[in-house]
Amino acid sequence: MSRLPPGQKAEVRRLLGEGPLKFRLLDLGFVPGTTVEAVRRSPLGDPVAFCVRGALVALRSKDADLVLVEVLPGDQRRGACP
Amino acid sequence: MTFPQDNRPKTDGVVALVGNPNTGKSTIFNALTGLKQHTGNWPGKTVSIARGTFRVGAQKYLLVDLPGTYSLRAGSPEEKITRDFLLSGRPHVTVVVADAGRLERNLYLVLQVLEITGKVVVCLNMLDDARRRGICVDVRALEEELGVPVVAAAARQGLGLQELKGKIDALARGEISVCPRRVKYDPDIEEQLAFMSGTRWLALEALLGQQKPGEGSWVERFKYCPV
Numbered sequence: 001m002s003r004l005p006p007g008q009k010a011e012v013r014r015l016l017g018e019g020p021l022k023f024r025l026l027d028l029g030f031v032p033g034t035t036v037e038a039v040r041r042s043p044l045g046d047p048v049a050f051c052v053r054g055a056l057v058a059l060r061s062k063d064a065d066l067v068l069v070e071v072l073p074g075d076q077r078r079g080a081c082p
Numbered sequence: 083m084t085f086p087q088d089n090r091p092k093t094d095g096v097v098a099l100v101g102n103p104n105t106g107k108s109t110i111f112n113a114l115t116g117l118k119q120h121t122g123n124w125p126g127k128t129v130s131i132a133r134g135t136f137r138v139g140a141q142k143y144l145l146v147d148l149p150g151t152y153s154l155r156a157g158s159p160e161e162k163i164t165r166d167f168l169l170s171g172r173p174h175v176t177v178v179v180a181d182a183g184r185l186e187r188n189l190y191l192v193l194q195v196l197e198i199t200g201k202v203v204v205c206l207n208m209l210d211d212a213r214r215r216g217i218c219v220d221v222r223a224l225e226e227e228l229g230v231p232v233v234a235a236a237a238r239q240g241l242g243l244q245e246l247k248g249k250i251d252a253l254a255r256g257e258i259s260v261c262p263r264r265v266k267y268d269p270d271i272e273e274q275l276a277f278m279s280g281t282r283w284l285a286l287e288a289l290l291g292q293q294k295p296g297e298g299s300w301v302e303r304f305k306y307c308p309v
């Protein structure tokens with residue numbers, strides 16, 4: 001997920017990793033089937049921000065890498081954020 | 083977080099305010115208590131516990147403003163403060179403030195809180211904002227689904243706060259009966275939970291910390307946690 005360019009929407013497919021970090025990602029809303037949108041990245045590329053279930057969530061890119069997504073074409077799905 | 087009894091101002095009950103970040107908890111706290119907690123349009127403003135009192139008729143309640151969290155899993159300091167307060171502070175009533183325009187996300191915390199206590203009032207806040215975005219919520223249907231009182235509010239405009247106070251008071255005095263919605267897990271998880279006594283939330287926490295023999299951890303067995 002960390003490689004999504006800003007404005008790109010994608011659907012969460014799978015979470016890698018185990019234990020607390022995985023739960024953290026699920027708690028933040030990165031549940032398989034959820035639409036996410038990459039919002040912006042800081043100049044150094046870390047952290048990266050995503051719109052997920054109506055909230056803006058910033059992740060370290062190595063944590064974002066644990067979320068496997070499938071890119072959605074254009075504006076096929078409604079935006080994840082207002 | 084312990085809340086020593088002798089530290090407690092003399093009141094008729096303790097009411098906790100919880101909710102996702104930026105849902106208007108401190109705005110509600112200020113409106114009810116007349117105090118001035120920091121509010122503003124960015125999340126994470128409230129980082130510690132603020133307390134104040136409010137009255138409903140002759141009853142006096144202690145209101146506790148807790149930090150905003152998406153979850154009670156104690157992964158961050160805010161989550162830990164809020165979780166610990168709900169478990170050891172044992173508030174008489176817990177108000178979960180939910181953003182009416184982001185219900186899906188907000189209901190996650192509501193269901194978690196219902197695993198700790200059924201003495202809950204859901205305050206569906208930011209109704210004005212949701213309406214502007216074309217979102218309309220069926221409050222009665224939500225109340226039916228959750229099994230606890232739901233109050234619609236727009237706290238910045240002061241709307242719904244009288245009703246909120248009324249529901250808190252009625253719940254604290256046992257005038258409203260609740261039937262809190264429980265998430266049903268897989269049968270093997272429910273079977274384990276049935277053997278454990280006490281708060282469902284603590285039983286789940288304990289279960290998640292255990293290994294299921296031969297089949298990896300229990301975490302992988304949770305339906306809401308597909309792998």
Ligand SMILES: Nc1nc2c(ncn2[C@@H]2O[C@H](COP(=O)(O)OP(=O)(O)OP(=O)(O)O)[C@@H](O)[C@H]2O)c(=O)[nH]1
Pocket residue numbers: 101102103104105106107108109110120121122123124125126127128129149150151207208209210211235236237238239
């Ligand atoms: N439109 C609208 N804005 C509101 C409403 N209630 C609160 N706000 C605004 O929402 C923002 C956040 O409110 P706070 O009361 O600080 O939220 P909080 O839940 O205490 O936030 P944290 O402590 O950071 O978790 C502020 O700008 C409030 O003025 C409401 O009903 N409608």
Ligand SMILES: [Mg+2]
Pocket residue numbers: 107108109120121127128150
């Ligand atoms: Mg606050």
